[in-house]
Amino acid sequence: MSPDPAAVSEREQKILGIIETARAKRAKFRDKRINMAHGAGGKATQSLIEGLLAPAFASDALNELADAATITTGDVELAFTTDSYVVKPMRFPGGSIGELAVNGTVNDLAVSGARPVALSLSLILEEGLGADELRAEIDAIAGAARAAGVAIATGDTKVVERGHADGMYICTTGVGRRDGRASLSPAGLRPGDRILLSGPVGEHGTAIMLARGEFELDAEIESDTCSLWPVVDALLGAAGADLHCMRDATRGGVASVLNELARAAATSMIVNEASVPIAPVVHAAAELLGIDPMYVANEGRLVAFVAPQRSDAALVALRATPGCEQAALIGEVRREPPGMVIVETSFGGRRVMDQLVGDPLPRIC
Amino acid sequence: MRFVDEFRDAELGRAVAMEILSLVEPGRQYKLMEVCGGHTHSIYKYGIDDLLPANVELVHGPGCPVCEIPMGRVDDGIAIAHTDGVIFTCFGDMMRVPGSDGSLLDAKAAGGDIRMVYSPLDALRIAKQNPDREVVFFAIGFETTAPSTALTLKRARAEGLKNFSVMCSHVTIVPPLRALLESPDLRLDGFIGPGHVSTVVGARPFQFIPADYGKPVVIAGFEPLDILQAIEMILRQLAGGRCDVENQYKRVVPFEGNLRALEVMAEVFELRPHFEWRGLGFISHSGLKLSDAYADLDAEVRFSVPGVRVADPKACQCGEVLKGVIKPWECKVFGTGCTPERPIGTCMVSSEGACAAYYNFGRFAREREVV
Numbered sequence: 001m002s003p004d005p006a007a008v009s010e011r012e013q014k015i016l017g018i019i020e021t022a023r024a025k026r027a028k029f030r031d032k033r034i035n036m037a038h039g040a041g042g043k044a045t046q047s048l049i050e051g052l053l054a055p056a057f058a059s060d061a062l063n064e065l066a067d068a069a070t071i072t073t074g075d076v077e078l079a080f081t082t083d084s085y086v087v088k089p090m091r092f093p094g095g096s097i098g099e100l101a102v103n104g105t106v107n108d109l110a111v112s113g114a115r116p117v118a119l120s121l122s123l124i125l126e127e128g129l130g131a132d133e134l135r136a137e138i139d140a141i142a143g144a145a146r147a148a149g150v151a152i153a154t155g156d157t158k159v160v161e162r163g164h165a166d167g168m169y170i171c172t173t174g175v176g177r178r179d180g181r182a183s184l185s186p187a188g189l190r191p192g193d194r195i196l197l198s199g200p201v202g203e204h205g206t207a208i209m210l211a212r213g214e215f216e217l218d219a220e221i222e223s224d225t226c227s228l229w230p231v232v233d234a235l236l237g238a239a240g241a242d243l244h245c246m247r248d249a250t251r252g253g254v255a256s257v258l259n260e261l262a263r264a265a266a267t268s269m270i271v272n273e274a275s276v277p278i279a280p281v282v283h284a285a286a287e288l289l290g291i292d293p294m295y296v297a298n299e300g301r302l303v304a305f306v307a308p309q310r311s312d313a314a315l316v317a318l319r320a321t322p323g324c325e326q327a328a329l330i331g332e333v334r335r336e337p338p339g340m341v342i343v344e345t346s347f348g349g350r351r352v353m354d355q356l357v358g359d360p361l362p363r364i365c
Numbered sequence: 366m367r368f369v370d371e372f373r374d375a376e377l378g379r380a381v382a383m384e385i386l387s388l389v390e391p392g393r394q395y396k397l398m399e400v401c402g403g404h405t406h407s408i409y410k411y412g413i414d415d416l417l418p419a420n421v422e423l424v425h426g427p428g429c430p431v432c433e434i435p436m437g438r439v440d441d442g443i444a445i446a447h448t449d450g451v452i453f454t455c456f457g458d459m460m461r462v463p464g465s466d467g468s469l470l471d472a473k474a475a476g477g478d479i480r481m482v483y484s485p486l487d488a489l490r491i492a493k494q495n496p497d498r499e500v501v502f503f504a505i506g507f508e509t510t511a512p513s514t515a516l517t518l519k520r521a522r523a524e525g526l527k528n529f530s531v532m533c534s535h536v537t538i539v540p541p542l543r544a545l546l547e548s549p550d551l552r553l554d555g556f557i558g559p560g561h562v563s564t565v566v567g568a569r570p571f572q573f574i575p576a577d578y579g580k581p582v583v584i585a586g587f588e589p590l591d592i593l594q595a596i597e598m599i600l601r602q603l604a605g606g607r608c609d610v611e612n613q614y615k616r617v618v619p620f621e622g623n624l625r626a627l628e629v630m631a632e633v634f635e636l637r638p639h640f641e642w643r644g645l646g647f648i649s650h651s652g653l654k655l656s657d658a659y660a661d662l663d664a665e666v667r668f669s670v671p672g673v674r675v676a677d678p679k680a681c682q683c684g685e686v687l688k689g690v691i692k693p694w695e696c697k698v699f700g701t702g703c704t705p706e707r708p709i710g711t712c713m714v715s716s717e718g719a720c721a722a723y724y725n726f727g728r729f730a731r732e733r734e735v736v
Contacts, residue, residue: 012692012694015694015695015699015700016694016700016728016729018700018701019699019700019701019728022700022701032467032471032474033471033474033475034474035470035471035473035474036470036473037470037706043706044706047706214483214487215483287369289483290716337729340728340729342729343412344412345410345411345412346373346375347373347375347378347411347412347413347416347589347590348375348378348379348412348415348416349411349412349413349414349415349416349589350412350415350729351409351410351411351412351726351727352725352726352727352728352729354724354725354726354728357705357706357725
């Protein structure tokens, strides 16, 4: 005699409930050593930030764990962010570490609804780095800063012994001016909000992976690295205060962004798999390597959450922005089950799209 | 992608689902085991459960290559990895399998030179690039991966490489299936046969399942439509009172298997008298070691390893999950003590493991139509 299916299902639900309660708790940092997963932007990174860094500094701005903090002095609201770049190899199809170092930080400002104003630039250089290579990166930095409309306002240089820093590491810090047209935060997410994605996923991570030559795969794919301010500007213009939140889908990809926000806002997200734009080459490479492109890094894509009444207008504005022609409506914010991202698969089933655990591709930015 | 997308067609999927619905007897519970972890992964990834009637239950079987690895084997691997001058290579999933004192990933953070590879040939290349170092490949998996290890060993021999060796933890699929079928607490109606393994071994080795145990077997591919169709074929056998080995994956699996691959395996490997499986204990003639002719490339001969049998953690119920006796969520530590980021048992490590697949993909309320 089999157990009663209804009772089994009730027991399963109860256990799932216990698990969700455990997951909603602030992650603890319990590892004995740092391993590569702590840098992957998934659960291990979260445990490092929530379990060690945020409690140690106890700062309100930091506790929000946003892409950029808001600093208010007098009447001026500034957005403030920092990022370091350790990508290997330094140059890859579609970009290089110098461009990333500008665009990555500019984008953290942009998606928090701030017009990028100025950057600092710290260079950590390896003994023996060729002057031409360095010059090329400095040119890349200058070019990207010009394109993004930010000034490189201050900086620092250090040199470390041969064998460290893989040529160069870069750290940039950015300051931006808050745009008054919308107030963006995870707390602003509402059930019913539409989820817009500004373009195809996974191109940056795939380009880096192929450039490393570890897999003996060749394909024409370029990093999507670019400044997202024009995209943000278009969205703010089209949706105004109905634009509730934005994130750039860098390390950990679109899946990580959705999970972070679902967790922060205690809402659910439902994603329609078939509507996510993806280049055939990225799809094929991910399929071969057993990687889900939703977890692969982008450097020029954002996810925007817009109230339903303005989502069509926002999508039209997105698609009219150069580079975002393939922008798509990929899903919706829901109330239940809180903290969870659910995918409607193209085959007609459903599944969870969870936070990343391991690290499919280390050091992609 | 051509030749893949066709097997992910939702329209066709719904049509097969309707067929399935017409084949199930109302009130009868069906328990089908998918033997292979690749199937488990696909079932969750595409939400195939959602297309099945509630009285058709899929039980996740033992065919996940990292799920079998007992703690003692991981400890042996870590001991080799910490030997001076060694570069230790393994597949990505293997890095996170817990040993008695941490995983290979932890051993890497502690200074071991441990590298992830996608193929044993990558390990061989590392050996050629590092002639001053000893390069060890941790070989795991069923008959699917064993031929590539065998070919790599043959190439190492042909090229006269002295600094390459293999820690062989390959296993074979039939002995654990037989052990499962002998297990008194098991009640299954049929098997979705392992597609990848069958490309090598063919369909013949599974004939004992209908012959000796009266259960249907349908060898299936890994796309969602493959799996649905295999379920339909099993239910059709059951409805007709038949039990046979059928091949849904004919586009890849020949009845006789891959004779060349089997030959290479027979040359390079021999059966161990017994091999320990996580949660299932020792199973006779279920593991492979390097044959005497290749003993000089055997890492277990070249290095001293503890070789200690480490009991599974008490709380861990991987064995019962692997046998399909309990569902992943019924394990005492599922999702609380044991999670993909901090696994206690191996089923929680690989995305092909029953627990990890359920945790990562299946962990939410499903309301399904009850027939």
